[in-house]
Structures are given as structure tokens and as C-alpha cells.
Amino acid sequence: MQGALSHIRICDFTGQLAGAGATKWLAAFGAEVIRIEDPVKEGRWDILRSTPPFIDARRGVNFGGGFNNHNTDKKGITLNLRTDKGKQILTEIIKKSDAVTENFAAGVLDKWGFSYEELKRIKPDIIYVSNCGFGHKGPYSQFKTWGPIVQAVSGLTFSSALPGQPPAGWGYSFMDHTGGYYMAMAIMLALLERDNSGLGQWVDLACTEAGLSLNGPALLDWTVNQRPMRQPGGFNSNRSQFTPMAPHGIYPCSGEDEWIAIACRNDSEWLSLHKIIQDNPQDQAETSWGRQFDHLQNRLDHQDELDQALASWTMQQDKFHLQDCLRQARIPVGAVQKPRERIDEDPTTECFDLWPTIQHSKMGQVRVDGLPARFSETPWQMTHGGPCLGEHTDEILMQLLDKSSDEVEQLREEGVI
Amino acid sequence: MSALNGVRVIELANETNAFAGKLLGDMGADVILIEPVNGExxxxxxxxxxxxxxxxxxxxFMHYNTSKRSVVLDLDTQAGQDAFKQLIYSSDILLESEPVNRLSDLGLDYKDLVKLQPKLIHAALTPYGRDQALSxxxxxxxxxxxSSxxxxxxxxxDHSLPPVRGWGQQAYHTGCHYAFMSxxxxxxxxNVSGRGQFIxxxxxAALNVTTEASSYSWxxxxxxxxxxxGRHAATKPTAESQVKCADGRYVNTGVPPRFPEEFGRLLTWLTETGLAEDFPEAVFLDMGANWQGPFDLSLIGEDETITAIFMAGRDALMKIAHSSSAYDFFIGCQNSGLSVGIVYAPEEAFEDEHFQARGFPVEVQHDDLDRTITYPGxxxxxxxxPWSISRRAPHLGEHTTEILAGLATENDEHR
Structure with missing residues (x-):
């Protein structure tokens, strides 16, 4: 089937999640994404190639669960760029590509002899998107990052916390995911510009800037009102900082490590919740409280007290039962779902076909993250797993670059591929 | 020049999709915000x-609605619906987060609008999807x-403390990132097919696939x-990577040293700052700096020497952190090639010389407030x-007359 991006070819050096996540989107819509990896280091620059989770006891560069997840439907070739012939083959691929993408530290591609100037010489309207933590320009351009470092520097770790505690941060690389989204946007924006004007360009994407831009209202509060987010007493990110809402938090439920998020946006939602509390008294829980909280300002002024009282009531209830009750009363609520619950038992993710099963050449059938968008004309597709090391080298050299099988064999003997 | 030059977006005002409209507008699309009489x-x-x-x-509102114009339309009236249809006639994209049946009840859903504008791209961003009553x-x-x-x-x-929600409307941001990508x-x-579609x-679902190993471990x-x-959730406990520095601020120590040159630079730093003297494990750093062959991390816990060197690297980082300010630790480590980060509050990052030098803060003229305001760039x-804020957020209905009058002309020309 024709995909939305079947007319696009990407010469792809990305890896990990911040880069690979970007080209995963393009591949799902039919773009031909050709991952180029180093045969000498067996592609291990992308550490996810050989790191857990694993589907069974097998280990090695073709069995990393994260790599498979982030590289569905891409093609993988190996190319030794230390050799002149390797550079020549790369040049031929670039000539036939719409974009070159990478998320190395600044300057790596340049060192191999493929600066933007050189890419442009090879193909004048080439699009080059580089994605690194601090970008290729500026005082910190040589600094190295991972997702957690990007989150720390861009304010996102700080703003995930409970008062009196160190920052909790994000317990995963939110900015590797999100940096990948911005990279996908940048690639597509540059493609649209080329459709308009015929011009290519180099997009210098700095993940930290993308992260910083996600603090909008807080930054305006700083530039206009000089109000910093760093305040004595710390920060409770489970509360609503701008729009006044209370209660607004994550409360304990019965069972081990079970929680529920509840938010009352106004007095009427609070009164509905209060009625449910009165109608469902729990042993040992103080339920005579409540009336003093009828007004938003009182709830905001005494949030600690309110949270404590509410928690004493929620902690004896099943989170999904309570979620049903509050949904019926049209109060914003969300049980904190564990991976099994949201992946295997939640009909809302299932109906999006959010966890497709793909076929990986060595691992066999594996479920992966799908995409959260349904297109009426050009639905995304995920069928193949992440490429094994060099899985498509012969195919690309022979079909895209018209090499004969003898030539390919010779390149292999010479250590070029 | 602009990537979205000539692309007109009709955005039905809603805090849920506002950020997607900003992403479009700041890249040059003509974003028309449709607001009810009382405003969003x-x-x-x-x-x-x-x-x-x-x-x-x-x-x-000012942040999420840059580069947009505002038109007031009451979609519950015939006149409002007629004007809306006229706008769709001249538009490329409809962006909305309405209740799931609202537009079809009004006869203004994709199936109706595509008859007016066959190339329309209609993006509906809802909590759980367009066919879910839950939305x-x-x-x-x-x-x-x-829940996601x-x-x-x-x-x-300490799991007696509740799970934490990362602050800053990141759920809406994530939905909007996917809406924009879509x-x-x-x-x-x-551009290649001439065809629009409904998305x-x-x-x-967007949040569910933005959880890294939480999903794929399962x-x-x-x-x-x-x-x-302060570190990744994991299936087995991992060592701490967030440290409080001498000035009370936090840093993330990232991935501990694992290459000879990293051990070497760390040792040099310790020596230069006089910290090596009361750090007997420095000898292991020296061994790490002179290590021959691959430093196999999978042997940590099995091979005594590799374990001792790795632990010495971690401990040395902690020692330096405990005796320096968070900023000095960040700059010092990065200058030594170690990927660490300072935990900045957003305003501190905004003022940092790197982002200033890259031109991240941008000035936007507010004629209405008679001042210039600095925005995230x-x-x-x-x-x-180039990305740019082409205009401040609109006042309610600021462009109603201008746009509806323009439409009459455009549609006349079309006829």
C-alpha cells in the first residue's frame, strides 16, 4: 500500500531513542529509511542494540528489545567509513536520498568528511538534520548528553518533584522521546520547505532547547513577573500550579503501590466528590470533614490538610472501582496504571492497535510501541522489526546502487561493508 | 521563506490543542483561532x-496562542456555521478537540466539510480517540x-510517596506533538497525491508510547x-545518579566513566583540586587510565579489578560533586568529556549563557501593553x-472583521 511518505528516502545515522524515534515515525508511513552502521564496531554506537530487555536467552547486537522497538521497518546496512570505498558508497546513497539524519555528538559526521558543505556538494537540495543535546553552535556545543542530562538542564527534572524531597525527575528519557518528535518535525518541515522552494537546509536541533520550550508559561512568569520556579519550600508537581484546582493530586488506594489521580476543577466537582465520600464512609477514615472545603479558596489554602483527609478515604478503596465512581460523577480521575494494565487490559489503547506485533528476522514475533494517530487515507504500518546488523546491505547495494553480487562480495572481502 | 507558507489552519480554540496551533503558527502557517463569544x-x-x-x-494564553488570529463565531447559530464553512472553503487544515459528536451533530464533521474542501486535512485531538465515549x-x-x-x-x-507527574502540561504537549507530526x-x-484526510x-495513546522502557520491558x-x-525506573534497582552538590543544588552524574581517557581526566581533576590526597581509591583511577583492551562493563561484580575501577570512577564523581557547586561540577565534568547535567530550574536554564548565545530568548512586541516581552524561542x-513568533496572541475576536471581509473577497475571486 502507498504510504504517506513512500516517496521519501532517508540516509539515516540516528540511533538510541532521540534519533531513532524520529525515523521510526517516517518509516511507519512508508519512507525508506536506510540505517548506516559501522561494521567494525558492530553498530554498538547504538547501545540499545545489545542491551535489555531480551525476548529470550539470546544476546548480542541483534537482540536488544529497545533497538527493535525504535527501528521498526527500517533497512540496515554496514559501511566502513574509514575506507575510501565506504565513503564512495555513502556518497552514492546520499545522492539518492532526500535527507541525511544523525544524532551524534557535534562534529562527528564532519570528521568523517561529510560536513553539510560536503553533503550539499553531493546533492545540492539535501536536507541535513543534526540532533544533539546542546546543538552544533554555542558555548556548550561540545558537551555530551543523554536523555536524563537534557531533562536536567532544560528544567524538566526540577519541575517533577514533591516538596521536601530532591527532584524526582522523569523516570525515563522523556526528552529522548520528545527530542525524537522534534527531529521528525524538523525533517518534515524541511521537506515541506523543499516542496515549496526547492531549497535544502541544515537544521541544527538542540534537544535542550526543545525541552526548555516546554516550560512556556513558567518562563513568561519569569521574564514578565520575575517569579522563579525555584522557591523556598520546594515544589509539588502533582498540584496544579497555574489554574487553581484542589484537590489535585495522586492518592493511595488499597493494595500494594496502587494510586489514583483526582482533580477538582471547580466547586461543583468538589461537591460531587464530597457527596461520594459521604455516601461511602470507610472504616477509620474521617469523613465528617468536608464542609469547610466547599469553597475553592479554602481548599487551596489548606491543601495539605485536604490531601491528607482525602488520602485517608481513598486508601481503602480499589483504584478501578473508585475510578468508575468518579467517572460516573464526571469528576476528572485517572487510576495510575501499571504497564500490564495499560497495555494488556485497557480497551482504549487496544482500539488504537497501539501495540502491533512485528516480525523480527531473528527474534521472531515481538510487540512494539505503535503510533497514537489513525489516518483515514494513509494509515501507518509496522510489520518488520529493527534490522539485524547489515541485514539489508546486499539489497541496498544491488537494488539501489546497481552493484553486482561479485562487487558486493569484493567489498565484503575488503572490509568495506 | 517559510515551510508552512500559504497553509491556512482553522483551529477551534481549546486548551487541549492550543500548543499544536502554536507549533503550526510559529512555522509560518496562517492560524485562525475560532473562539466562542465569551472567549476560550x-x-x-x-x-x-x-x-x-x-x-x-x-x-x-499569550504563550500558547502566538502567531494566531482570532475570529469569534457562534457555531450553534446558522450564521456562525455558514461563516465556518466559508473559512473551511479557503483552508488546508482543521485542528480541533471538540466533544466526539459535536461536529457531526452540527453537520460540520469531516464527511461534511470534505465536500466543501476536498483537500482538507482534519486533525482531531481528543483524550482517548474520536470513537471513544470516554473522550x-x-x-x-x-x-x-x-492512566496513560x-x-x-x-x-x-520510597514507594510510600506517590508517583509524580512531571509538571507543565506535558500530556497536552505530547498529544500536540503527535497532532503536529500527523x-x-x-x-x-x-503535496504528491492532492488528497487530504481525517486524522x-x-x-x-500518545502518552502510552512515550514511556520508553516501561512499555517495552512489558x-x-x-x-x-x-x-x-532521580533516575530511570528499572526492573532491578540501579545505583543513584542524582547528587546534591556543596551549594545544595543537584546534578545528574549521567553514565559513570568507562573509558581510559575518562578515568585519566578524572584523576587529573582530582589531583588539581587537591581532592586526590584523601581519596585512596585514586590508585584504581590510575589503573583505569592505563587500561589496555576493552573495559567490559558486564564483568562488574565478577571481576574484582574492573569492579574496583568502575566504583572508583563513580566515587570520584561523587567526591567532586560534594565539594563543588553544581555549576562548577557540570562545567568541569563536561570539559573532561563526562556527560553530566546540572538540575536547572527553567528560569536558570533560560538565563544560561549557552541558550542566550544561541538566541533562544526572543522579543515579542506587545503594542497592547506598550512593552516588549521576552518569550521562549x-x-x-x-x-x-526560520521559526518565529509572527504576532502576539490575539485579543478575542481581534480579527473577526478583517478575516470575514477578506473571505468574501477571496470567495468572490474563486467564483
């Missing part, structure tokens, strides 16, 4: 200019996050990650088609 409720959200509530004083129940950023995955992974080693994809397809985007090996303080730098 987020016009009244704090914080406010000079902490004074009032019309056009919401910094929240019409009230949600907030917090409740969407909770992120907080399960965020919080503290629209760009559909535009690229339309149904679920915020909850999908691949049936294992469940557990939250930990470009998330990506496209030199040929």
Missing part, C-alpha cells in the same frame, strides 16, 4: 502580566498522565519497571524557513 476559557488562566488578572493579561468525560493533564503511563515510572525510591505527514502526502489522535520480557529517585533552527 484559558484566556483567564494565571499567571498574569504584573500579576494583574484582566483581559489580555493571561501569560498562559467526553472531563480530564486534566494530571488524570490523563496517570508516565507517573508509574516517576517518583522516589499534520506535517498529511501535508507531505497531499484521529489520542492523547492517552512488551518484550513481561517485566515491570519500578520508580526510583525556537525549538529547532531552520535557517531557510
Amino acid at each position: 476559557p484559558s484566556r483567564a488562566y494565571p499567571p498574569f502580566v504584573d500579576d494583574q488578572p484582566g483581559d489580555n493579561h493571561s501569560l498562559y 467526553d468525560l472531563p480530564v486534566t493533564d494530571l488524570t490523563l498522565m496517570a 503511563g508516565p507517573p508509574w515510572s516517576c517518583g522516589y525510591d 499534520i506535517l505527514t498529511a501535508l507531505l502526502y497531499r 484521529d489522535i489520542s492523547i492517552s 512488551l518484550v520480557s513481561g517485566t515491570t519497571v519500578q520508580r526510583q529517585t 525556537a525549538p529547532y533552527q531552520l535557517p531557510v524557513s
Whole structure:
């Protein structure tokens, strides 16, 4: 089937999640994404190639669960760029590509002899998107990052916390995911510009800037009102900082490590919740409280007290039962779902076909993250797993670059591929 | 020049999709915000200019609605619907987060609108998807996050403390990122096929696939990650990576040293600052610096020497952190090639010399307030088609007359 991006070819050096996540989107819509990896280091620059989770006891560069997840439907070739012939083959691929993408530290591609100037010489309207933590320009351009470092520097770790505690941060690389989204946007924006004007360009994407831009209202509060987010007493990110809402938090439920998020946006939602509390008294829980909280300002002024009282009531209830009750009363609520619950038992993710099963050449059938968008004309597709090391080298050299099988064999003997 | 030059977007005002409209507008699309007579409720959200509530004083609304124009239309009236259809006639994209049946009840859903504009791209961003009754129940950023995955992974080693929601409307941001990516994809397809389409985007689904190992540990090996303080949730406990420095601020120590040159630079640093003297493990750093062959991390815990060297690297980082300011630690480590980060509050990052030098803060003229306001700038730098805030957020209905009058002319020309 024709995909939305079947007319696009990407010469792809990305890896990990911040880069690979970007080209995963393009591949799902039919773009031909050709991952180029180093045969000498067996592609291990992308550490996810050989790191857990694993589907069974097998280990090695073709069995990393994260790599498979982030590289569905891409093609993988190996190319030794230390050799002149390797550079020549790369040049031929670039000539036939719409974009070159990478998320190395600044300057790596340049060192191999493929600066933007050189890419442009090879193909004048080439699009080059580089994605690194601090970008290729500026005082910190040589600094190295991972997702957690990007989150720390861009304010996102700080703003995930409970008062009196160190920052909790994000317990995963939110900015590797999100940096990948911005990279996908940048690639597509540059493609649209080329459709308009015929011009290519180099997009210098700095993940930290993308992260910083996600603090909008807080930054305006700083530039206009000089109000910093760093305040004595710390920060409770489970509360609503701008729009006044209370209660607004994550409360304990019965069972081990079970929680529920509840938010009352106004007095009427609070009164509905209060009625449910009165109608469902729990042993040992103080339920005579409540009336003093009828007004938003009182709830905001005494949030600690309110949270404590509410928690004493929620902690004896099943989170999904309570979620049903509050949904019926049209109060914003969300049980904190564990991976099994949201992946295997939640009909809302299932109906999006959010966890497709793909076929990986060595691992066999594996479920992966799908995409959260349904297109009426050009639905995304995920069928193949992440490429094994060099899985498509012969195919690309022979079909895209018209090499004969003898030539390919010779390149292999010479250590070029 | 602009990547979205000539692309007209009709955005039905809603805090849920506002950020997607901003992403489009700041890249050059002509974004027309359709607001009800009383205005989009987020016009009244704090914080406010000079902490004074009032019309056009919401910094929240100002941020999320840059580069847009505002038209007031009452879609419950025939006149409002007619004007809306006229706008669609001249538009490329409809972006909305309406209740799931509202537009079809009004006869203004994709199936109706495509007859007026066959190339229309209609993006619907809803909590759980366009065919889910659940999407019409009230949600907030917090409740969407909770049921969709992120907080399960965020919080503290102490599990008597609740899971934590990363602050800042990141649920809506994530939905909007996917809405924007979807629209760009559909535009690229339309450029080659001439065809538009309807796109149904679920915020909850978007969050579900923005949880890294939480999802794929379950999908691949049936294992469940557990939250930990200031570092990745994991299926087995991992060592701390967030440290409080001498000035009381925090840093993230990242991945500990594992290459000879990293051990070497660390040792040099310790020696130069005089810290090596009371750090007997320095001898292991020296061994690490002179290590021959691969330093096999998988042997940590099995090979005594490798374990001792690795631990010495970690301990040396901690020692330096405990005796320096967070900023000095960050700069010193990075200058030594170690990937560490300072935990900045957003305003501290904004003022940092790196982002200033890259031109991240941008000035926007507010003729209405008689001042210039500094905004967060470009998330990506496209030199040929630069990101820019083309205008401040519109006042309610500021462009109603201008746009509706323009439409009459445009449609006359079309006829």
C-alpha cells in the first residue's frame, strides 16, 4: 500500500531513542529509511542494540528489545567509513536520498568528511538534520548528553518533584522521546520547505532547547513577573500550579503501590466528590470533614490538610472501582496504571492497535510501541522489526546502487561493508 | 521563506490543542483561532502580566496562542456555521478537540466539510480517540498522565510517596506533538497525491508510547519497571545518579566513566583540586587510565579489578560533586568529556549563557501593553524557513472583521 511518505528516502545515522524515534515515525508511513552502521564496531554506537530487555536467552547486537522497538521497518546496512570505498558508497546513497539524519555528538559526521558543505556538494537540495543535546553552535556545543542530562538542564527534572524531597525527575528519557518528535518535525518541515522552494537546509536541533520550550508559561512568569520556579519550600508537581484546582493530586488506594489521580476543577466537582465520600464512609477514615472545603479558596489554602483527609478515604478503596465512581460523577480521575494494565487490559489503547506485533528476522514475533494517530487515507504500518546488523546491505547495494553480487562480495572481502 | 507558507489552519480554540496551533503558527502557517463569544476559557488562566488578572493579561494564553488570529463565531447559530464553512472553503487544515459528536451533530464533521474542501486535512485531538465515549468525560493533564503511563515510572525510591507527574502540561504537549507530526505527514502526502484526510489522535495513546522502557520491558520480557529517585525506573534497582552538590543544588552524574581517557581526566581533576590526597581509591583511577583492551562493563561484580575501577570512577564523581557547586561540577565534568547535567530550574536554564548565545530568548512586541516581552524561542533552527513568533496572541475576536471581509473577497475571486 502507498504510504504517506513512500516517496521519501532517508540516509539515516540516528540511533538510541532521540534519533531513532524520529525515523521510526517516517518509516511507519512508508519512507525508506536506510540505517548506516559501522561494521567494525558492530553498530554498538547504538547501545540499545545489545542491551535489555531480551525476548529470550539470546544476546548480542541483534537482540536488544529497545533497538527493535525504535527501528521498526527500517533497512540496515554496514559501511566502513574509514575506507575510501565506504565513503564512495555513502556518497552514492546520499545522492539518492532526500535527507541525511544523525544524532551524534557535534562534529562527528564532519570528521568523517561529510560536513553539510560536503553533503550539499553531493546533492545540492539535501536536507541535513543534526540532533544533539546542546546543538552544533554555542558555548556548550561540545558537551555530551543523554536523555536524563537534557531533562536536567532544560528544567524538566526540577519541575517533577514533591516538596521536601530532591527532584524526582522523569523516570525515563522523556526528552529522548520528545527530542525524537522534534527531529521528525524538523525533517518534515524541511521537506515541506523543499516542496515549496526547492531549497535544502541544515537544521541544527538542540534537544535542550526543545525541552526548555516546554516550560512556556513558567518562563513568561519569569521574564514578565520575575517569579522563579525555584522557591523556598520546594515544589509539588502533582498540584496544579497555574489554574487553581484542589484537590489535585495522586492518592493511595488499597493494595500494594496502587494510586489514583483526582482533580477538582471547580466547586461543583468538589461537591460531587464530597457527596461520594459521604455516601461511602470507610472504616477509620474521617469523613465528617468536608464542609469547610466547599469553597475553592479554602481548599487551596489548606491543601495539605485536604490531601491528607482525602488520602485517608481513598486508601481503602480499589483504584478501578473508585475510578468508575468518579467517572460516573464526571469528576476528572485517572487510576495510575501499571504497564500490564495499560497495555494488556485497557480497551482504549487496544482500539488504537497501539501495540502491533512485528516480525523480527531473528527474534521472531515481538510487540512494539505503535503510533497514537489513525489516518483515514494513509494509515501507518509496522510489520518488520529493527534490522539485524547489515541485514539489508546486499539489497541496498544491488537494488539501489546497481552493484553486482561479485562487487558486493569484493567489498565484503575488503572490509568495506 | 517559510515551510508552512500559504497553509491556512482553522483551529477551534481549546486548551487541549492550543500548543499544536502554536507549533503550526510559529512555522509560518496562517492560524485562525475560532473562539466562542465569551472567549476560550484559558484566556483567564494565571499567571498574569504584573500579576494583574484582566483581559489580555493571561501569560498562559499569550504563550500558547502566538502567531494566531482570532475570529469569534457562534457555531450553534446558522450564521456562525455558514461563516465556518466559508473559512473551511479557503483552508488546508482543521485542528480541533471538540466533544466526539459535536461536529457531526452540527453537520460540520469531516464527511461534511470534505465536500466543501476536498483537500482538507482534519486533525482531531481528543483524550482517548474520536470513537471513544470516554473522550467526553472531563480530564486534566494530571488524570490523563496517570492512566496513560508516565507517573508509574516517576517518583522516589520510597514507594510510600506517590508517583509524580512531571509538571507543565506535558500530556497536552505530547498529544500536540503527535497532532503536529500527523499534520506535517498529511501535508507531505497531499503535496504528491492532492488528497487530504481525517486524522484521529489520542492523547492517552500518545502518552502510552512515550514511556520508553516501561512499555517495552512489558512488551518484550513481561517485566515491570519500578520508580526510583532521580533516575530511570528499572526492573532491578540501579545505583543513584542524582547528587546534591556543596551549594545544595543537584546534578545528574549521567553514565559513570568507562573509558581510559575518562578515568585519566578524572584523576587529573582530582589531583588539581587537591581532592586526590584523601581519596585512596585514586590508585584504581590510575589503573583505569592505563587500561589496555576493552573495559567490559558486564564483568562488574565478577571481576574484582574492573569492579574496583568502575566504583572508583563513580566515587570520584561523587567526591567532586560534594565539594563543588553544581555549576562548577557540570562545567568541569563536561570539559573532561563526562556527560553530566546540572538540575536547572527553567528560569536558570533560560538565563544560561549557552541558550542566550544561541538566541533562544526572543522579543515579542506587545503594542497592547506598550512593552516588549521576552518569550521562549525556537525549538529547532531552520535557517531557510526560520521559526518565529509572527504576532502576539490575539485579543478575542481581534480579527473577526478583517478575516470575514477578506473571505468574501477571496470567495468572490474563486467564483
